[in-house]
Amino acid sequence: MASDDQPVSVFPKPVTLRDVAAQAGVSVATASKALNDQGRMTAETRERIRETARSLGFRPNSLAQSLLRRRSFTVGLLTNDTYGRFSLPLMSGISDALVDAGVSVFLCNVEEDPRLGQLHVEAMLDKRVDGIIATGKRIDRHLPIDLANLRIPVIYAFTQPDPDAVAFVSDDAGGARLAVEHFCRLGRKRIAHVTGPASFAVVHERAQAYRAALIENGLPMSEPLLGAWSEAWGHEAVTILFDDGEEKPDAVFCGNDQIARGVIDALRERGLSVPGDVGVIGFDNWEIVAEATRPPLTSVDMNLTALGREAGLTLLSLVGGKSAAPGIRKLPCRLVVRQSCGRLPDG
Amino acid sequence: MASDDQPVSVFPKPVTLRDVAAQAGVSVATASKALNDQGRMTAETRERIRETARSLGFRPNSLAQSLLRRRSFTVGLLTNDTYGRFSLPLMSGISDALVDAGVSVFLCNVEEDPRLGQLHVEAMLDKRVDGIIATGKRIDRHLPIDLANLRIPVIYAFTQPDPDAVAFVSDDAGGARLAVEHFCRLGRKRIAHVTGPASFAVVHERAQAYRAALIENGLPMSEPLLGAWSEAWGHEAVTILFDDGEEKPDAVFCGNDQIARGVIDALRERGLSVPGDVGVIGFDNWEIVAEATRPPLTSVDMNLTALGREAGLTLLSLVGGKSAAPGIRKLPCRLVVRQSCGRLPDG
DNA sequence: GAGGTAAGAGAAAACCTTTTCCCAACCAAG
DNA sequence: CTTGGTTGGGAAAAGGTTTTCTCTTACCTC
Numbered sequence: 131m132a133s134d135d136q137p138v139s140v141f142p143k144p145v146t147l148r149d150v151a152a153q154a155g156v157s158v159a160t161a162s163k164a165l166n167d168q169g170r171m172t173a174e175t176r177e178r179i180r181e182t183a184r185s186l187g188f189r190p191n192s193l194a195q196s197l198l199r200r201r202s203f204t205v206g207l208l209t210n211d212t213y214g215r216f217s218l219p220l221m222s223g224i225s226d227a228l229v230d231a232g233v234s235v236f237l238c239n240v241e242e243d244p245r246l247g248q249l250h251v252e253a254m255l256d257k258r259v260d261g262i263i264a265t266g267k268r269i270d271r272h273l274p275i276d277l278a279n280l281r282i283p284v285i286y287a288f289t290q291p292d293p294d295a296v297a298f299v300s301d302d303a304g305g306a307r308l309a310v311e312h313f314c315r316l317g318r319k320r321i322a323h324v325t326g327p328a329s330f331a332v333v334h335e336r337a338q339a340y341r342a343a344l345i346e347n348g349l350p351m352s353e354p355l356l357g358a359w360s361e362a363w364g365h366e367a368v369t370i371l372f373d374d375g376e377e378k379p380d381a382v383f384c385g386n387d388q389i390a391r392g393v394i395d396a397l398r399e400r401g402l403s404v405p406g407d408v409g410v411i412g413f414d415n416w417e418i419v420a421e422a423t424r425p426p427l428t429s430v431d432m433n434l435t436a437l438g439r440e441a442g443l444t445l446l447s448l449v450g451g452k453s454a455a456p457g458i459r460k461l462p463c464r465l466v467v468r469q470s471c472g473r474l475p476d477g
Numbered sequence: 478m479a480s481d482d483q484p485v486s487v488f489p490k491p492v493t494l495r496d497v498a499a500q501a502g503v504s505v506a507t508a509s510k511a512l513n514d515q516g517r518m519t520a521e522t523r524e525r526i527r528e529t530a531r532s533l534g535f536r537p538n539s540l541a542q543s544l545l546r547r548r549s550f551t552v553g554l555l556t557n558d559t560y561g562r563f564s565l566p567l568m569s570g571i572s573d574a575l576v577d578a579g580v581s582v583f584l585c586n587v588e589e590d591p592r593l594g595q596l597h598v599e600a601m602l603d604k605r606v607d608g609i610i611a612t613g614k615r616i617d618r619h620l621p622i623d624l625a626n627l628r629i630p631v632i633y634a635f636t637q638p639d640p641d642a643v644a645f646v647s648d649d650a651g652g653a654r655l656a657v658e659h660f661c662r663l664g665r666k667r668i669a670h671v672t673g674p675a676s677f678a679v680v681h682e683r684a685q686a687y688r689a690a691l692i693e694n695g696l697p698m699s700e701p702l703l704g705a706w707s708e709a710w711g712h713e714a715v716t717i718l719f720d721d722g723e724e725k726p727d728a729v730f731c732g733n734d735q736i737a738r739g740v741i742d743a744l745r746e747r748g749l750s751v752p753g754d755v756g757v758i759g760f761d762n763w764e765i766v767a768e769a770t771r772p773p774l775t776s777v778d779m780n781l782t783a784l785g786r787e788a789g790l791t792l793l794s795l796v797g798g799k800s801a802a803p804g805i806r807k808l809p810c811r812l813v814v815r816q817s818c819g820r821l822p823d824g
Numbered sequence: 825g826a827g828g829t830a831a832g833a834g835a836a837a838a839c840c841t842t843t844t845c846c847c848a849a850c851c852a853a854g
Numbered sequence: 855c856t857t858g859g860t861t862g863g864g865a866a867a868a869g870g871t872t873t874t875c876t877c878t879t880a881c882c883t884c
Contacts, residue, residue, distance in 0.1 A: 141628050141629060141630075142628060144605075144628065146839095146840060146841090147840065147841060147842095148840075148841095156863075156864085157863070157864050157865080158840085158841075158842095158864095159841095159842080159843080159863080159864060159865075159866090160862085160863055160864070162841065162842055162843085163842085163843085163863090166842080168842085168843080169843090169862090169863080170860095170861065170862060170863080171861090171862055171863065172861090172862070175862080175863085189599070189602065189603055190603065190840080190841070191544070191603070191605065191839085191840050191841070192603040192604040192605060193540050193543050193544045193549065193604070193605055193839085193840075193841095194544055194839075194840035194841045194842085194869085195840085195841060195842080196540050196869095197538070197540045197541055197544060197839095197840080197841080197868095197869045197870065197871095198840085198841060198842055198843090198868070198869050199841095199842085199869090200869080202540060203600075203604070204604070206581075207584075212565070212569065213561070213565060213765070214560070214561035214565040218559070218560060218561040218565070221584065221586070222559065222586060225584075225585070225586060229593070229596055229597065229600070232600055232603075233600075234553075234583045234585070234597075234600050234601060234604060235583060235584060235585075236581045236582060236583060236584075237554075237568065237572075237582060237583075237584035238572070238581070238582075239568070239569060239572060246576070249576055250576065250581075252536070253550075253576070253579055253580075253581050254581060255536065256536055256537065256538070256539040256579075257539045257540070257549075257550070257551070257581060258538065258539060258540055281488050281489060281491065282488060283488075360769070361769045362769075388765075388769065395742075418560070418735075422707070422708045422709075422735065493869090493870060493871090494870065494871060494872095495870075495871095503833075503834085504833070504834045504835075505834090505870085505871080505872095506833075506834060506835075506836090506872080506873080506874095507832085507833055507834070509871065509872060509873085510833090510872085510873090513872080515872085515873080516832085516833085516873090517830090517831060517832060517833085518831085518832055518833070519831085519832070522832080522833085537870080537871070538869085538870050538871070540869090540870080540871095541839085541869075541870035541871040541872090542870080542871060542872080543839090544838095544839045544840065544841095544869095544870085544871080545838070545839050545870090545871060545872055545873090546839085546871095546872080547839080
């Protein structure tokens, strides 16, 4: 081998504005102005420069532009949701809102590790991201990093913010109400609620709304059953609900789709028909689960993609120098109707 | 309101090297050298500058560094796996491999949309990413973009590359063999295989390895059952396997965890015990499914995080100017043993 | 004390683009 | 012929950092 301490790159140097200018026989200043529709020059000069740029495949170096404009057209998405069940739909909405503005998204999973979080945040700050969106896998937990006083705009999505931050979360109470009211419209009378552990804020929020909706609709009260976010708990809850002597429910509103799946399976094993004897509604609308239950599961969708889009747009306007009122904005959920509730009495 | 056409930013200007130099009473050149352990100066000068930088909270502007070094310390991850089932573990490995080198990752979901793909790729190219990793939701499909001749290194992970690209994929044949051999060790004799549709390359690859492993171990041949990647198909396949007159299987190797779940549920409904009467192994080790089956599912894990780490490290060395032999590298799977197979005869 | 060397530090170029300011040339009017 | 205005285009600074080169001192040796 010849001198291999000087690695020969197979990748050609990108063409710069200087190359374009030289080729077109003008100065870089003129070339820049031609391409950006700035300054004054004859139409033919402008077109000649443009044509040269096109033929050379010139693309402006974003780094140089960013340095000058003090904007990197880059934002960071911080999460600790390893499986992406919540953060990916969010990411999809964010990306959707930003891609047309030419903004790319750094995704950083910080797990629960403050050191990792620090590392990622510093890397992003050094790269001069225009802003940061923080998310997580549950609303009532902070990421293991402090994002206040960061010199750049920060938006929280689907996670609890510092008191006077800008945040977007789903309206879980509204979602619960949606479920109960759907059952009401279908004529269900005894609606049970099986949900997750008491340590989750959303459990209480939804349970509260569930109770309120029962009262409003003049339905008999029934205490929510708190347990785990698992199929197993759904199973167990059915035993509790249907084994004791009281009147049996004809509808179960579940805190997530996995619980709902457990409930549906347990009901079938007891010979109860869904939706014939009992209607079931889940929460999260996690399609992979909701579509695999038999029958397919009606579920409350938190509209995370829309939430992400809102967060992205708001961050964009914040970056643009506008201000946004601090506080929590709750975005409505929607009910995705499948076959686990039956249909309206009159078509 | 005062003049609000001049938005007053609440975000202070970052401190620059120039600020540090001024404060320390030296030139920017000296300041730079002090902080980078370059050049010659008295230890006390160096320390004084460092101390100044620390106290001012100086962090070098990555954009300026990147411009100069022609490296952005940034890579792109391109995917069309909306739910992130495969791309997120991959991402996690990639990020893990790169974060210590100070490299951040742009995540771009291009769906199946060539226009979107083009948009994202151009945005990343303009931002001078050091390299790109392409992935997807199935190995035998391209992303809807051409990444050849891109002026930067490209690595494929868990997706089919252009012929002479660098790629990492899981060793699906090895994974299938792992499953069959585990059944063998447990003394299972009649091993069935229920898998996905014929349109997937991995279906054939695994089926092939399954047949070969049966022969090697002197077990009776049995044709793989091809269907869908769904629980419903798992259910249906059990009917096919156990309803006809032939000898019944005592083990089922499934093409993914959802099929396995369908199989397990169907077996239970028939009164067959898992693992007592029939052992079941899944594929993907998708924990959310594998741990919810009753009993919990033994499953083949494709080690996607490790795969991502390899891909990340290789990209890093490619970016560093080293070359990598083109071709496909297959990384081994591993078997995650839970309770759906029973235990070895002698402890 | 002369000549040489090494140390310490700064000036300037480079990376690439944008933008402000300026200059030269041309034209028309007085 | 002068004045004033317009038009086409370039020079230069800015953005923040790194690196090479150069310069000035101080020290050492003979």
